[in-house]
Amino acid sequence: MPELPEVETTRRGLEPHLRGRRIVSVRVRQPRLRWPVADGLAGQVCGQTIRALQRRGKYLLLQLETGHLIVHLGMSGSLRLTDTATFGKHDHVIFTLDDGRSLVLRDPRRFGAVLWWPGPVEDHPLLRDLGPEPLSPDFDGAWLYRRSRGSRRAVKQFLMDQHVVAGIGNIYANEALFAAGIDPRRPAGRIGRRRYDCLAAAVKAVLERAIVQGGTTLRDFVNDKGQPGYFQLALQVYGREGQPCPRCHTPIERITLGQRATYLCPRCQR
Structure with missing residues (x-):
């Protein structure tokens, strides 16, 4: 299972490429993940600019203009940026960006998640009760x-x-x-x-x-x-x-x- 270093490695690798990019389309090829992908996801995020890619615990947080996409990699997932138009059977959620590239959630076991949260991200039920970050001064x-x-x-x-x-x-x-x-x-x-x-x-x-x-x-x-x-x-x-x-x-x-x-x-x- 990807743990904090794997998630942080992904965040650091993707963040420079995603910051400032606009989401132009969303394709949900398999909505049955750990929690079902919302039917209206495309309507919530299309047209919005990615302001930052953050991490909280094992969750990746894509900060948009009016809320956050919360991504969990589950047991076998990965999040990657690609310029190909051909996707595999385990590529379940695809965000096409304004530079023509796609941000793809690949998850063979489907224990991952893609969730939309319009409010303060720290108030989301999955995040609000988490302990301190282990690399922060609050943890000692x-x-x-x-x-x-x-x-x-x-x-x-x-x-x-x-x-x-x-x-x-x-x-x-x-x-x-x-x-x-x-x-x-x-x-x-x-x-x-x-x-x-x-x-x-x-x-x-x-x-x-x-x-x-x-x-x-x-x-x-x-x-x-x-x-x-x-x-x-x-x-x-x-x-x-x-x-x-x-x-x-x-x-x-x-x-x-x-x-x-x-x-x-x-x-x-x-």
Whole structure:
């Protein structure tokens, strides 16, 4: 599933090409996505200029003149700019721009979404309760410590709660907990402030490295230019069951936590 670095990579790649472009037509080839594409989408957005391409958590936000297009990539989606007039069977929503190019949502599994919101975007039900952005000054060890008091949840599940912090998914939760030396099974409420300082710093460092390297390619994620990300080459624990820990050479273990694959070093993470 595309996570925050993949979405941010897409945003940074597309934003310079989209800013100032006008949407001239919309073609919905498959409206049955995670949430149905509204019948009147074309009437809402055609003729409007794209002022900015932003991100909130794992959502891409196309700021138009009278509202926002909210795009989620789901489990296998990608958003790309193309000058071709030929589209594949998984190209479900196509926005034609005033320069002749098309912005295309491709989503083989159809868990993505394209939603129109005319009001303040921060008031949308999908966005209004999200936690702070992990790369913002609002996210730090003090925030994690306060939010975790009294929690019996495993710290990995706590970290992946989008109400606690926006955009952290399974891959980067595994990687950040390893970097901080924290066992993902440890109850969140039993972790001290100093360890949360380390975890918050690890989250920021892991995400920033992943963004620089283009995101993590899993299955069919590609960035806006159609090239895969390469952060998967730098993963320390995720997907490395049985391989030696890069620190102590103890074999990496794989467990299931909250129905998600979880990877850890049983020696380095406490």
